[in-house]
Amino acid sequence: MTKVIKNGTIVTADLTYKADVLIDGGKIIEIGPDLKGDEVIDATGCYVMPGGIDPHTHLEMPFMGTYSADDFESGTRAALAGGTTMVIDFALPSPGEGLLDALKKWDNKSTRAHCDYSFHMAITWWGEQVFNEMKEVTDRGINTFKHFLAYKGALMVNDDELFASFKRCAELEAIPLVHAENGDVVAEMSAKLLAEGNTGPEAHAYSRPSQVEGEATNRAIMIADMAGVPLYVVHTSCEEAHEAIRRAKMNGKRVWGEPLIQHLTLDESEYFDKDWDHAARRVMSPPFRNKQHQDSLWAGLSSGTLSCVATDHCAFTTDQKRYGVGDFTKIPNGTGGLEDRMPMLWTEGVNKGRITMNEFVAVTSTNIAKILNCYPKKGAVLVGADADLVVWDPEATKTISASSQQSAIDYNVFEGKEVKGLPRYTLSRGTVAWGDGKIQSTEGHGEFVARDAGMPVTKALSTWKELTAPRPVQRSGIPASGV
Numbered sequence: 001m002t003k004v005i006k007n008g009t010i011v012t013a014d015l016t017y018k019a020d021v022l023i024d025g026g027k028i029i030e031i032g033p034d035l036k037g038d039e040v041i042d043a044t045g046c047y048v049m050p051g052g053i054d055p056h057t058h059l060e061m062p063f064m065g066t067y068s069a070d071d072f073e074s075g076t077r078a079a080l081a082g083g084t085t086m087v088i089d090f091a092l093p094s095p096g097e098g099l100l101d102a103l104k105k106w107d108n109k110s111t112r113a114h115c116d117y118s119f120h121m122a123i124t125w126w127g128e129q130v131f132n133e134m135k136e137v138t139d140r141g142i143n144t145f146k147h148f149l150a151y152k153g154a155l156m157v158n159d160d161e162l163f164a165s166f167k168r169c170a171e172l173e174a175i176p177l178v179h180a181e182n183g184d185v186v187a188e189m190s191a192k193l194l195a196e197g198n199t200g201p202e203a204h205a206y207s208r209p210s211q212v213e214g215e216a217t218n219r220a221i222m223i224a225d226m227a228g229v230p231l232y233v234v235h236t237s238c239e240e241a242h243e244a245i246r247r248a249k250m251n252g253k254r255v256w257g258e259p260l261i262q263h264l265t266l267d268e269s270e271y272f273d274k275d276w277d278h279a280a281r282r283v284m285s286p287p288f289r290n291k292q293h294q295d296s297l298w299a300g301l302s303s304g305t306l307s308c309v310a311t312d313h314c315a316f317t318t319d320q321k322r323y324g325v326g327d328f329t330k331i332p333n334g335t336g337g338l339e340d341r342m343p344m345l346w347t348e349g350v351n352k353g354r355i356t357m358n359e360f361v362a363v364t365s366t367n368i369a370k371i372l373n374c375y376p377k378k379g380a381v382l383v384g385a386d387a388d389l390v391v392w393d394p395e396a397t398k399t400i401s402a403s404s405q406q407s408a409i410d411y412n413v414f415e416g417k418e419v420k421g422l423p424r425y426t427l428s429r430g431t432v433a434w435g436d437g438k439i440q441s442t443e444g445h446g447e448f449v450a451r452d453a454g455m456p457v458t459k460a461l462s463t464w465k466e467l468t469a470p471r472p473v474q475r476s477g478i479p480a481s482g483v
């Protein structure tokens, strides 16, 4: 049974043109005018784009004494309703737990996924077992390792561990990821705020100013450079971090930055003079910033110094957020966004002239597919690519509301926002998974996407070998040969 998407305009990261798309066996088999298929999907007035890829989700993640409320079932439903056809979730070993043991847990949870998915592996402690298992993890098709420089006493790794792991990534031609906030400084500031009686959710923002992110981003970039490995910085939320990334790029380093849709569109006023629940629901790390930081992130997307827009989808119910009444450090950190990332970015980005449609495709799908080594299977409208596609209606509107969302939580941080630009259909490997305003996919349809290590893009500017190779000592005026 073939399917044909007719009368639409194809929009990719580099081209915009009118053509039909013919699909068979879950793949695109032909692109051109006047194609015929057994089943017709009408794309009149719509753009046909690669399905979104969200490179940063935490589904059913054990965190801060609870589990994030959206699992692979509700989380991937939310993804599809918003035009996203692939998520990359973080397998998270608790400190001391083996990587392969953690991976088994994520394999089990993900059997319920509605759309395709892949994993990053988190490095939450260091030892011989971790060093050895990193190789087996890459053999399983996971070529990215995440490091937390925050969450002291829980997930945080120290610089010696970070350096060791980055060097291991270099050997395996894998890419390290970093959550860049200085965990030592955050811990000090949090303790001081609490001691002074600042227990409410707004103190969360005071405890992690943009400097803690700028410092950690720059540190991670320099350590990655010494290890001879590229670096992907997750949830870049401020100018200081963006500046460090820009500088590294200008110096020829392979460093990528990932702003979140939340940081692009919501600001710190959400924490101040608001009721406790309102502010606590928006507690995440890094916290929302001011307008200047938002302008910096938008500039990064249009200039190309920032590469991908993600969500860090890590949703907690109001009841879970209330674990932190009386102590802001106990409010589970995280917000949702899977369903809203693409409509919000289109509305605030494309409709407002901040980014083009092609840039929209690049930052929601194609760039990350290339970085993570799953392009052009994902992130492309090309013959042979998976038919993970979104038929995007630029005229469709809605008001975002928790009452109509797929997510399992009881609120939405974008509540009341009017969006213009929504998926009419979302196709997952050729199957219509979202259409006519409803989920049409089945639980378990999603498949794991293996991503090999060792693509050319992992070549860094300097390599550990070059940096540590014996070299002649140069003293003032004395030739190095020592004559």
Ligand code: DUC
Pocket (backbone or CB within 6 Å): 058, 179, 283, 284, 285, 286, 312, 314, 333, 334, 335
């Ligand atoms: N930040 C969050 O807000 N939630 C999950 C993990 C993280 O780094």
Ligand code: ZN
Pocket (backbone or CB within 6 Å): 179, 234, 235, 285
């Ligand atoms: Zn993080």
Ligand code: ZN
Pocket (backbone or CB within 6 Å): 274, 275, 277, 278
């Ligand atoms: Zn409120």
Ligand code: ZN
Pocket (backbone or CB within 6 Å): 056, 057, 058, 234, 312
């Ligand atoms: Zn995260």
